[in-house]
Amino acid sequence: MSEREKILGRIREALKVEAHRPGAHGDGKRPAVFDPKISSPRKWLPLVGDSVDEQLALFAKNSVELKTDFQLLNSADEARSAIVALRDRENWKRIALHSGELTNVICPSLNLPLLRTDKNYDVTELEKCDAGISECDAFIAQTGSVLVTNRSAGGRALSVLPPHHVVLARRDQLVADLPAAFELLKKKYGANYPSMISFITGPSRTGDIERILVLGAHGPKQLTVICF
Amino acid sequence: MSFVSQFKTAASVMSKDLRHRKIIRTALSNYEIVRDKRKASFQDWQGARQLAAETKWEAVNHLDKYLEEFVAKIEARGTKVHWASNAAQAREIVLQIVADKKAKSVIKSKAMTSEEIHLNDALEAVGLRVVESDLGELIVQLRKEAPYHIVFPSMHLTRDEINVLFQSELGSANTNDPEELTMIARRALRSKYLTADIGITGANFAIAETGMISITENEGNARLTAALPKTMISLIGIEKILPQLSDLALFLPMLATMGTGQALTCYNTMYSGPRQPGESDGPEEWHVVLLDNHRTELLADAEQRDALSCIRCGACLNVCPIFRNVGGHTYGTTYSGPIGSVITPHLRGLQDWKHLSGASSLCGACTETCPVKIDLHHHLLQNRRNAVKQKPSFGEKIAFKLFAFGASRPTLWKFGMELGRLFQPLQTLLHRTPLDPVKPWTQSRELPPLAEESFKDWWRNRK
Structure with a gap:
């Protein structure tokens, strides 16, 4: 018998004895809101506000707390000047990006040597880049997170290896909360999920030394979200 | 020295150590503030706990079904799944992969399962260079210590101690600035990432519906571990299962709230396979090792089965008056604090580890704080009862007989x-x-x- 069969056998044997359900009182019936198969956690999670403006304001508030640089702009032109200003401020010499609807429109104005991560690329070259510029699948008001996948954001490493991660997003990519983000993933990718899906919530951080917050532990020290 | 006398000796030393107490108080008082702020931001924290507990109940009580679903889905995307009944088998599987790949160096992101099976020792014994990439894990690895805490491995150390350690082990300059110390570790590990042959991770959740694992972290070290080396190995306890992908919408914020007092940790990442056709990076091979190691024995104890719902947030350690006084290393176990005291007797033998269930004030703070409603302090009582049932103490028996005789006259x-x-x-x-x-x-x-x-x-x- 294989180990798989042995382990599954032990599990089936163990489960012959039924365990009581958590917090079961009285008749032990479970209200429908606690049935994990049909209940959405939305009613328990933090409130987000109904209108898009409220949600954008919440994302902005969360960004301040997380130390994400969130720039809410009105046009592609403004986005272009914002990224050029970043280049000058941070003194970028070389950047990495993937091609996409937004990066193709915004990034040529940078006039810098580029590394593209759409196809096979050299990781040591990526490591030398000053910034990684990517798109995203969504950004989430409730938590201040950016949702990326390796399909939408130029692979697994682009959004985490360079010291500065810049995300380009459209305003309509805002989703209210985490349940909405998972609904979006299911709808967009369904049976063929990208092999990596990541919720990025602020720049990389650690508190492992005396619980004092330090940004840029292994991932980017800076996270900029340019939304237009 | 027996496990119980080791515990007693260490506990009596640590509980008088005022320096230790000060460090732990400072570290945890801030945690309490941010955790409570996050809990209060939920519309109904108790409702969230109940749904989380029900969800894990569903998963654990249909574990065979969900595990098979998870394995079928994840194998369909080219991942190799291995099953390990015990620690020795799990080590053997990893060593075999390492040998097949002729690997020389391994980079690891935080995995308690790897501590549980003592993987680093096994890898180093065959001549591999093993580097922990989580900052706290790196610090305790350099000190040749076990992690002090499930979530904060180096919570017991001051910046000055870390400074001395980095100077001697990494040859770094003299600084006790946390930011500079973090950057020293970052620089030291960068080259290791680029050259490591194998990346090893754990997992916080395994999703049956879509065949994914979910890893929660703050530093980005797990993201890099799963992106750069050519081969990736994930070591996962069989109880990590969640039925649906959307369950994470509840579990990710709850884990962050209780673990570190964040709304969400910095990176929450789901992996469903090695590099797929058309993808530009990622490991060519991905091995998932499913670890039993006595978990099925805990599963067979219906009374304490809910202990398998544990999401390793560490919240019960943080509120436990025993943990706060005796510290993490005193337990002598991989999992310390209340959850460790409950499960260690199942994982490593009741008679050897029953003393942990005695080291409790039964205040119930652990049960009250647990985000998945594990009945922790009652399980400690049950362990005491089971230990006596299994091996009654002659002295106690006589004492109670005498007491009953006197008290009834x-x-x-x-x-x-x-x-x-x-x-x-x-x-x-x-x-x-x-x-x-x-x-x-x-x-x-x-x-x-x-x-x-x-x-x-x-x-x-x-x-």
Whole structure:
């Protein structure tokens, strides 16, 4: 018998004895809101506000707390000047990006040597880049997170290896909360999920030394979200 | 030294260590503030706990079904799944992969399962270079220590100690600035990432519906571990299962709230396979090792089965008065604190580890804080009961027989009380001397004096 069969056998044997359900009182019936198969956690999670403006304001508030640089702009032109200003401020010499609807429109104005991560690329070259510029699948008001996948954001490493991660997003990519983000993933990718899906919530951080917050532990020290 | 005497010795040293107490208090007082702020941001934290507990109940009580679903889905995307009944098999599987790949170096992101099976020792024994990439794990690895805490491995150390450690082990400059120390580790590990042959991770959740694992972290080290090396290995306890992908919408914020007091940790990443056709990076091979290692024995104990719902947030450690006084290393176990005291007897033997269930004030703070509603302090009581049932103590049996005999005979009881009153001054004289008959108990406590008059006498004599 294989180990798989042995382990599954032990599990089936163990489960012959039924365990009581958590917090079961009285008749032990479970209200429908606690049935994990049909209940959405939305009613328990933090409130987000109904209108898009409220949600954008919440994302902005969360960004301040997380130390994400969130720039809410009105046009592609403004986005272009914002990224050029970043280049000058941070003194970028070389950047990495993937091609996409937004990066193709915004990034040529940078006039810098580029590394593209759409196809096979050299990781040591990526490591030398000053910034990684990517798109995203969504950004989430409730938590201040950016949702990326390796399909939408130029692979697994682009959004985490360079010291500065810049995300380009459209305003309509805002989703209210985490349940909405998972609904979006299911709808967009369904049976063929990208092999990596990541919720990025602020720049990389650690508190492992005396619980004092330090940004840029292994991932980017800076996270900029340019939304237009 | 037996496990129990090791625990007792270390506990009595640590509970008098004021320096340790100060460090832990500072570290945890801030945690309490941010955790409570996050809990309050939920519309209904108790409702969230109930749904989380129900979700894990569903997963754990149909574990065979969900595991098979998980494995079928994840294998369909080219991942190799291995099953390990015990620690030795799990080590063997990893060593075989390492040998097949002719690997020389391994980079790891935080995985308690790897601590559980002592993987680093096994890898180093065959000549591999093993580097922990989580900052806290790196620090304890350099100190050749076990992690102090499930979530904060280096919580017991000050910046000055870390400075001294980095100077001697990494040859870095003298600084006790946390930011500079973090950057030293970042620089030291960058080259390791680029050259490591194999990346090893754990997992916080395994999603049956879509065949994914989910990893929660703050530093980005797990993201890099799963992106750069050519081969990736994930070591996962079989109880990590969640039925649906959307369950993470509840579990990710709850884990962050209780683990570190964040709304969400910095990176929450789901992996469903190695590099797929058309993808530009990622490991060519991905091995998932499913670890039983006595989890099925815990599963067979229906009374304590909910302990398998644990999401390793560490919240019960943070509120436990025992943990806060004796510290993480005193336990001598991979999993410390209340959850460790509950599950270690199942994982490593009841008689050897029953003392952990005795080291509890039964205050219930752990049960109250647990985000998945594990009935922790009752399980400690059940462990005590089971230990006695399995191996009754002759001395205790006689003591209780004698007590029952005396307590059910009023005259004898009265005589005993009078005797007690007569001899109590003598006990005060002998207090804490080797002649004190109840020294183990009075060592750290005062023996309360017997009342001068019994209630019965007082009742009879009132005017």
